[in-house]
Amino acid sequence: MNAHHAASTGLIHHLYAPPAGFDAPQPGVFKASTVFFPNVAALRARQWKDKSGYTYGLHGTPTTFTLEERIAALEGGLQCLLAPSGLAAMATVALALLQAGDEVLIPGNAYGPNLALAQGQLARYGIAHWIYDPLDLNDLAARINARTRLVWLEAAGSVTLEFPDLIGQTRLCRERGVTCALDNTWGAGLAFNPFDLDGAGLGVDVSAHALTKYPSGGGDVLMGAITTREEALHLRLKLAHMHLGLGVGGNDAEAVLRSLPSLPLRYAAADRAARALARWCAAQPQFAQVLHPALPTAPGHAHWRQVCGAADAAGQGAAAGLWSVIVHERYPQAQVDAFCDALRLFRLGYSWGGPVSLVMPYNLNEMRPSWPAHLARGTLVRFCAGLEDGRDLQADLARALGALEGNS
Ligand SMILES: *Cc1c(COP(=O)(O)O)cnc(C)c1O
Secondary structure (H helix, E strand, O other): OOOOOOHHHHHHOOOOOOOOOOOOOOOOOOOOOOOOOOOHHHHHHOOOOOOOOOOOHHHOOHHHHHHHHHHHHHHOOOEEEEEOOHHHHHHHHHHHHOOOOOEEEEEOOOOHHHHHHHHHHHHHOOOEEEEEOOOOHHHHHHHOOOOEEEEEEEOOOOOOOOOOOHHHHHHHHHHHOOEEEEEOOOOOOOOOOOOOOOOOOOOOOEEEEEOOOOOOOOOOOOOEEEEEOOHHHHHHHHHHHHHOOOOOOHHHHHHHHHHHHHHHHHHHHHHHHHHHHHHHHHOOOOEEEEEOOOOOOOOOHHHHHHHHOOOOOOOOOOOOOEEEEEEEOOOOHHHHHHHHHHOOOOEEOOOOOOOOOEEEEEOHHHHOOOOOOOOOOEEEEEEEOOOOOHHHHHHHHHHHHHHHOOOO
């Protein structure tokens, strides 16, 4: 400290700098709004387009750059942007790539808030949306026209978990010259490579990923990522991202960086538990249908096998730890609610991908224009396997079935 300065100044402008070269398992946490420039020439030379330097906390720190690079690598991409939530990442894609007069296509089983964004903000801005059948490639083909600028893909779809012909959909978008963006939250960069679906380099243009789910893994962080392989597309997204003022906090980025090394182990464990429980559910007479893409009877199972079948060495394929059941229509809503309330290890709550198993009833009548032909009638309940012991989870389900029957 300089002896000529007052204590207040000395505490702020302290001369000590720790030695460089600190090396440890976890990268450091950098937090900033202001970033210093050594001189005006350096200030003028810096720009926001790449990771060659730092301009302002919102435009990146060593911590967020590190997380972006790791997510890009996880997904098989080359560039990545972080957003404050998965939904913010998806909204950024729409706002960056669409303008008045354009059309966007969204699958009927899309993540609900992505559709709400199209019905709300995008409609107000003069951007039309159309819903397509994720299980019918011809329906998607028929809806692409000269105004279509963006096609959203989702594999597996939200809540009902149908696995689409992802290769066919992506190839179709390529042939028709339309940008396709995948909501890759379910696959998490592990079940398949969104930028190389067929092993010959066929890939989506944009992968949007709710890091809130498996990459965080704690149920305690909200974050999204937008990954690409093409610099020009990345810069369009980055410009919108900058204009919208989107950024993530250093502590949140650190929390995800801390969870990433265990991501493949957690994903595989949740997959194993969910598959065993989905198979068990399929044997219970109270459930008219069980939806999990690895079940041979699931809608889109062959497409799941085609894209995700090679993800593990044992030939079992890979899937997220999600499955849904359709409780037989003979059970009134109140009894299905009693079943959900009777579960103790499966907690009632949105989101998934954390340590705690979750349950959520859904009203498909409110979510789809009509009841999908491939789904049994009844009440849909979605489960997410956490990291608890699978036998305890099965016992919890078995006990709650008593409440479904009215003997709680
Ligand atoms: C959770 C989720 C999102 C949104 O992520 P948030 O961080 O909660 O905004 C988007 N897509 C899918 C498929 C999701 O499950």
